[in-house]
Amino acid sequence: MQKSFAPLRRDKRRFPKALREKFDIETPGEVFVYEADGRIVVEPVPSLERLHGVHASDRDSGEVLARARELDESDRQREAKETETILDRHGDGSVFDTEPLLAFLYREPGHETVADRLDEVASGETAGYLAEVNASELLYLIARIEGEDGTPTTDSLRAADRDIRGRTRRRTRRRS
Numbered sequence: 055m056q057k058s059f060a061p062l063r064r065d066k067r068r069f070p071k072a073l074r075e076k077f078d079i080e081t082p083g084e085v086f087v088y089e090a091d092g093r094i095v096v097e098p099v100p101s102l103e104r105l106h107g108v109h110a111s112d113r114d115s116g117e118v119l120a121r122a123r124e125l126d127e128s129d130r131q132r133e134a135k136e137t138e139t140i141l142d143r144h145g146d147g148s149v150f151d152t153e154p155l156l157a158f159l160y161r162e163p164g165h166e167t168v169a170d171r172l173d174e175v176a177s178g179e180t181a182g183y184l185a186e187v188n189a190s191e192l193l194y195l196i197a198r199i200e201g202e203d204g205t206p207t208t209d210s211l212r213a214a215d216r217d218i219r220g221r222t223r224r225r226t227r228r229r230s
Contacts, residue, residue, distance in 0.1 A: 055143070086216045097216060102176055103219055106169055107161035109200060118160040119153060122195050123202065136185040147181030152191045155184075159196065159217065193218045 069079060077098060081083060084099040100108065109118075137149045148171050158168040175182030184192075196214035197206035206214075 068152060088212065090212075095202065100217060106165070107159070108217060109196065113160065115161075116163055118156060118199060119162050120198055122153065122156050123228055125195055125198055133147050134183060136187055140183045141186060144181065144183060145222050147183055149183045149185065150188065155188075155192050155218075156195060168176040189218060199205060 080101060086097045086099050088095050100195075133151065137151075139150055141147075150168075150171075154164065154168045154171075157165045158172065161229040162191070167195065172182070174180045193211075193214045194206065197210040198204050198212040200213060201207045203207065
């Protein structure tokens with residue numbers, strides 16, 4: 055089981071200041087909690103600023119998007135239909151596709167434009183949506199890219215889950 059929650063609000067789930075500072079847990083902030091090897095693991099959910107380029111490392115510009123296109127070219131019609139359904143249901147806003155979010159996370163070409171849109175969503179200027187199929191595709195592509203030989207590993211899946219679903223959950227909760 056994996057769960058994201060905000061431990062720094064007015065409840066009993068607080069961390070001592072020294073631990074928050076040592077492990078860079080923002081106040082207010084969220085943590086990602088999961089079980090691994092019979093232990094409870096708590097990791098900070100990174101802020102939007104920290105996510106920008108988090109997976110960039112030593113890759114050449116454009117490499118990740120090219121690899122993502124190689125890994126998965128399907129589901130475009132389904133994504134278009136789901137996007138249409140989202141906009142019909144919720145109205146105007148930004149619906150984020152997989153490739154622009156990959157560009158943002160890896161500082162690929164076009165990442166600045168995506169960062170601007172995400173800032174608008176984070177500030178409440180506009181609504182932002184991510185279709186479930188796109189969230190799943192994004193999580194899986196990151197796990198494959200960060201995994202071994204295009205295959206996700208437990209660690210790459212966990213990191214992708216933390217970086218994507220943690221942010222998605224947070225935005226969803228605030229809108230409720």
